[in-house]
Amino acid sequence: xxxxxxxxxxxxxxxxxxxxxxxxxxxxxxxxxxxxxxxxxxxxxxxxxxxxxxxxxxxxxxxxxxxxxxxxxxxxxxxxxxxxxxxxxxxxxxxxxxxxxxxxxxxxxxxxxxxxxxxxxxxxxxxxxxxxxxxxxxxxxxxxxxxxxxxxxxxxxxxxxxxxxxxxxxxxxxxxxxxxxxxxxxxxxxxxxxxxxxxxxxxxxxxxxxxxxxxxxxxxxxxxxxxxxxxxxxxxxxxxxxxxxxxxxxxxxxxxxxxxxxxxxxxxxxxxxxxxxxxxxxxxxxxxxxxxxxxxxxxxxxxxxxxxxxxxxxxxxxxxxxxxxxxxxxxxxxxxxxxxxxxxxxxxxxxxxxxxxxxx
Numbered sequence: 001x002x003x004x005x006x007x008x009x010x011x012x013x014x015x016x017x018x019x020x021x022x023x024x025x026x027x028x029x030x031x032x033x034x035x036x037x038x039x040x041x042x043x044x045x046x047x048x049x050x051x052x053x054x055x056x057x058x059x060x061x062x063x064x065x066x067x068x069x070x071x072x073x074x075x076x077x078x079x080x081x082x083x084x085x086x087x088x089x090x091x092x093x094x095x096x097x098x099x100x101x102x103x104x105x106x107x108x109x110x111x112x113x114x115x116x117x118x119x120x121x122x123x124x125x126x127x128x129x130x131x132x133x134x135x136x137x138x139x140x141x142x143x144x145x146x147x148x149x150x151x152x153x154x155x156x157x158x159x160x161x162x163x164x165x166x167x168x169x170x171x172x173x174x175x176x177x178x179x180x181x182x183x184x185x186x187x188x189x190x191x192x193x194x195x196x197x198x199x200x201x202x203x204x205x206x207x208x209x210x211x212x213x214x215x216x217x218x219x220x221x222x223x224x225x226x227x228x229x230x231x232x233x234x235x236x237x238x239x240x241x242x243x244x245x246x247x248x249x250x251x252x253x254x255x256x257x258x259x260x261x262x263x264x265x266x267x268x269x270x271x272x273x274x275x276x277x278x279x280x281x282x283x284x285x286x287x288x289x290x291x292x293x294x295x296x297x298x299x300x301x302x303x304x305x306x307x308x309x310x311x312x313x314x315x316x317x318x319x320x321x322x323x324x325x326x327x328x329x330x331x332x333x334x335x336x337x338x339x340x341x342x343x344x345x346x347x348x349x350x351x352x353x354x355x356x357x358x359x360x
Contacts, residue, residue: 042325312331
């Protein structure tokens with residue numbers, strides 16, 4: 001059996017993926033190609049507005065826009081994929097869902113025994129399955145492990161080691177159940193596949209950012225791409241510490257005061273890093289950067305060292321992703337492509353798969 005496994009693992013990894021980004025105002029999609037030893041390639045992109053009709057619920061308008069997007073992807077994107085790969089079929093679909101339909105929660109699981117024990121992946125999976133639950137109106141779409149410490153030390157290759165104590169930090173993606181079912185059933189019907197993997201947008205983008213700036217061991221990530229929800233992540237000494245959510249539209253006048261208030265609460269418990277990454281929609285990025293005047297935050301930091309606010313632009317990611325499309329992908333789609341680039345081993349049939357499909 002091991003011989004057969006090793007034999008099949010010699011097959012070169014390659015797959016085609018549909019990326020779907022669902023925001024509060026727009027839906028976007030792309031065809032992306034992943035091949036071992038090569039940069040991911042985006043072959044086609046499309047973005048459509050969510051136009052709410054009179055007396056129409058927001059989620060119904062979103063699903064209607066999503067169906068139009070899916071039809072365009074099949075009609076125009078699949079031929080573009082076929083011209084490059086010889087086939088217009090996608091192997092799987094990744095769906096990033098933003099507020100108001102998603103929620104990202106952070107939780108830490110602790111393992112400790114008087115006698116040493118072997119720390120295994122199965123032990124972690126069993127613990128998370130036991131402790132992570134979703135309320136009845138939510139669907140548990142994804143649980144991503146973003147940090148593991150063994151005996152108090154951050155560890156990149158933790159499994160199989162003998163320890164006395166361990167901690168696992170995980171991000172959980174919860175999606176409105178009715179909305180998730182509508183999204184999944186519609187995509188299954190269009191693409192004739194159940195290999196559909198939903199994840200909360202804020203969880204995905206945090207993980208992509210961590211890989212994009214691996215040497216920034218102390219930083220704050222302000223993710224305002226979701227418009228109706230802004231997430232603030234704190235990283236210290238290379239470790240994820242916490243994530244808080246600001247339920248204020250990024251175009252509201254009190255957005256800055258709401259963000260400042262949450263940073264103030266964090267400052268009561270942790271020294272704040274002096275590097276801030278800002279993620280925002282293209283049409284808002286200049287305005288939000290101007291609102292985030294360093295003088296606004298000065299009282300939250302000790303000392304006179306300057307703050308560094310880094311606006312995460314598409315150009316910062318472009319070198320990692322090939323683009324063979326006339327429509328330039330937006331920041332959200334590029335971060336999705338980057339996220340999958342770092343998960344290509346998990347995507348391949350020769351390694352662990354993505355988190356279970358919602359409802360599986």
